[in-house]
Amino acid sequence: MTNQINGQSLINGEWVTGTDGTVTGFNPATNEALQPEFGLLNEEQTDQAVAAAKDAFASYRATTPEERAAFLDEAADQIEARREDIVARATQETGLPEARLNGETSRTTNQLRLFAKVLRHGNNNSVRIDPAQPDRQPAPRVDIRQRRIPLGPVAVFGASNFPLAFSTAGGDTASALAAGCPVVFKAHNAHPGTSEIVAQAIKAAIEKQGLHSGVFNLIYGPGAKVGQRLISDPAITAVGFTGSRSGGMALFHTANQRPTPIPVYAEMSAVNPVFVLPGALGDAKALAEGFFGSVTGSAGQLCTKPGLLFLPEGSEGNSFVSAVSEFFNGSTGQTMLTAGIANAWLEATKKLRSQDGVEAIGEGKAGEGENAPAPVIFETDLATFDSNEVLEEEMFGPASLIIRYSSIDELVKVIDRLEGQLTATFHAIESDHAEVEKLLPHVELIAGRILFGGWPTGVEVGHAMVHGGPFPATTNGATTSVGTLAIERFQRPVAYQSFPEVLRPEPIQDANPWNVPQVVDGQF
Template sequence: MTNTLNGNSLINGEWVPGSEGEIKALNPATEEHLEPVFSLIGADQLDAAAQAAHEAFPGYSATDPTERADFLDLIVANLEDRREAIVDRAKQETGLTEARLNGELSRTSNQLRLFATVVRSGSFHRVRIDPALPEREPAPRADIRQRMVPLGPVAVFGASNFPLAFSTAGGDTASALAAGCPVLFKAHNAHPGTAELVAQAIHEAITELGLPAGTFSLVYGPGAKIGQRLVADPRITAVGFTGSRSGGLAIARTAFERARPIPVYAEMSSINPVVVLPGALESASDLAEGFVGSVTGSSGQLCTVPGLIFVPEGPEGDKFVSRTVELVDAAVGQTMLTPSIAKSWAEGVEHMSAQSGVQIVARGQDGQGSNAPGPVLFETNAETLLVNAELQKEIFGAASLIVRYREPAQLQEAVAKVEGQLTVTVHATEADHDDVAALVPRLENLAGRILYGGWPTGVEVGHAMVHGGPFPATSDSRTTSVGTLAIERFLRPVAYQDFPQDLLPAPATDANPWDVSQSIDGK
């Protein structure tokens, strides 16, 4: 095992220096550049990486459940061996706390372990068998068997705000590898050293198990230029992306305009509205503390931060707002991930401040350094929200908008105007349940995850989780980027008609040697 950084891309099992310039990581807390220099690849090297993934696909996709699950488990073991080095480097590159990064690395490992269990169970094959009915009248029925097969090489883009859980070995990579797809990973240039350390863990597992060298590649490139070329490459069959709306749409546009369009699973923009009904205001102080904690944690740089909260007008709602203002005024800013993210946050705050009918009601203290702005709280009313779509623009960071509403009918109207989200949260008591029941159909059309109580920050990794939602939260609301259902993004169904048993894929045979679940005649 080595933790030494070489600053090169991993292409077809070799660490290859780039030919298109260099970058250095920046510590956002101190604004000091970090060693080493990372070289950026050019078109020819990207072509070699895509070809390696293409050539790896037949062999890697043919691995049996034990081989593939063992691979995922070995990546986990290698990550845990490197935990101290990974967390230390990520802390320097992101300004995130050691506790947050240790938790994120544990989540990354847990995602891989979870997908290893899915691979061993074989449930993702979703085998369906309609046995032949040769005596059926007026026409016989053929023997038809269906299973899911992997798409092919997948391009994954590292996220700026999750250097581990949505990055090199994160959810998109884990689910694609579990599906049997090689991964070509484009590292985020804000945390290149973290990406390399994690890639070393994956490469070591590939080498130890004798898997095709192109099963996983790591590339560093000059921003959008290399990313667009990667998406346009005809050997790439799907894309996983977490980032801005503009970035996600640019990738989706390129993928759609290809001679052979491919699916893009882009998580983009979400303000995760919270709906407070009157009964919940019985605990206004506790509610305010939970809300502010959710908004300010990790400097608000989470895709599920509540950027908008509906609060009833009246004395009880005033108490909630008053306590929230106190908490935000007392809050201290935390270091943001990069200077550019801090700049975008400031621009978003300025834009919101300029909107008619919106006012800043609280502003926290700036933290140490130039990239730790104090949290900001805005307030407006439902009438203003209804006529100004600009109030729904995401401010990526610790900022949120309180929207006061008069009665349930106005709340229903305002909620109906909100665009697609990852989450929507309802705070209510039993006395409010009639109003909640009336809201639920709208909320189902609004978001991928609906919470009753609690706060949306913190996404459980499990079988039932949905981390997705209608546009612009994601580019495809039919799936999720977290949880075991995520594997289905990189699979497609194939039917085998009247195939001899010895030519059928193992999970679709009568012998069923992998012991996967089979639906036979719908049972």
């Protein structure tokens, strides 16, 4: 299937040319503009997209679980049919290799199909039933039944580092659509062509399933301006965002200043600390190789990249440092996503180099073409780290900082003052279990996902995954943006008291026509 890219937004099933300027994608390897130009929507056009989602809500929330699941499956099929064109365009717009983008396409379609399975199983309805007890003493109990309903239209913002899995049909869009919420998707201007092709696939799925055309809308707009316009619209009921802390907080503040505040689920920044305990240093070279791969994979542009590694002092720790230095010294830079991201990374590493007590202990060479800076690894001691907050700042790219520590008690004090994180990782063996048990209660309070072994890059999409964490990793550490629990972000519970069977919504009926799980008097 060959898909022409027209540079237009999708509003209520129609392709619309924006009239507030234009933007093009860029090939980050050459900084050359990619055609066509994409018209940016003006305020009135942006409002039309939200109005379309609002109009679609009543009919879309009324769809059965099977109808909604069939739509998600069809969207996945339509994306698969366009895989070749999607990967080709995304390669041009991001500089990421084909293998990575093919994997990301599969992750995107798998997410859609996973949410379709959730809908068919029905536990997203979270049905609880307390049947009436008219003879209860000293007072009768009325019949109370609870289920979850969709919030309404959701605004979703595409991420720069995931042109597919956290973009047009990515996790936020998939979970919102599964919840019964129409979506207004703000495309990231770094990969506009990729977004349009995926939007074509979703449009085809909407048409094939006979849904309201406003269920999904794709908009291009001038950055913060269109974002603020979206969040301020009273029809928008929630926000999904992956990006910078400044961008996420701007949306968060606007959402909370509305006459009716709305939830903002923003995944923003993390340095994802790794805690290496003494027993794990038996094979220092293998451990160093894993660390190097996690730091430099995808040019270090993953929100779960380990930006800090706490390492014991002593000879075995020194062996690890020597091995890591060797890996970095032999490395070559990869093309980063945009010139802006590459320049921000260079500024961040320059800032770290200027700090007292910090040393660059390994550095590769720049890659070919534009925007491929050399990977670098730094080292400092725990006292220096503990006295300088600059050392905790995220470096979005192929760099990390090793911090040498001498005791577990010192480590506990530092962990207690770390910011919220998406992940934290332990490398330990059985002889270290007592130390892990001492550290774990402290680490639980700062991280959304805790690993024992392995590396945090690579996020499994499933039922138990948590991709979130305390602020500033996210604006809401009580949920996740990856995995099936994500659907609950776009729903809310409603209790129905003393309703006759004929008026009860399907999930809470005694007849249970959707065959969803029901908890009755606290029992499944």
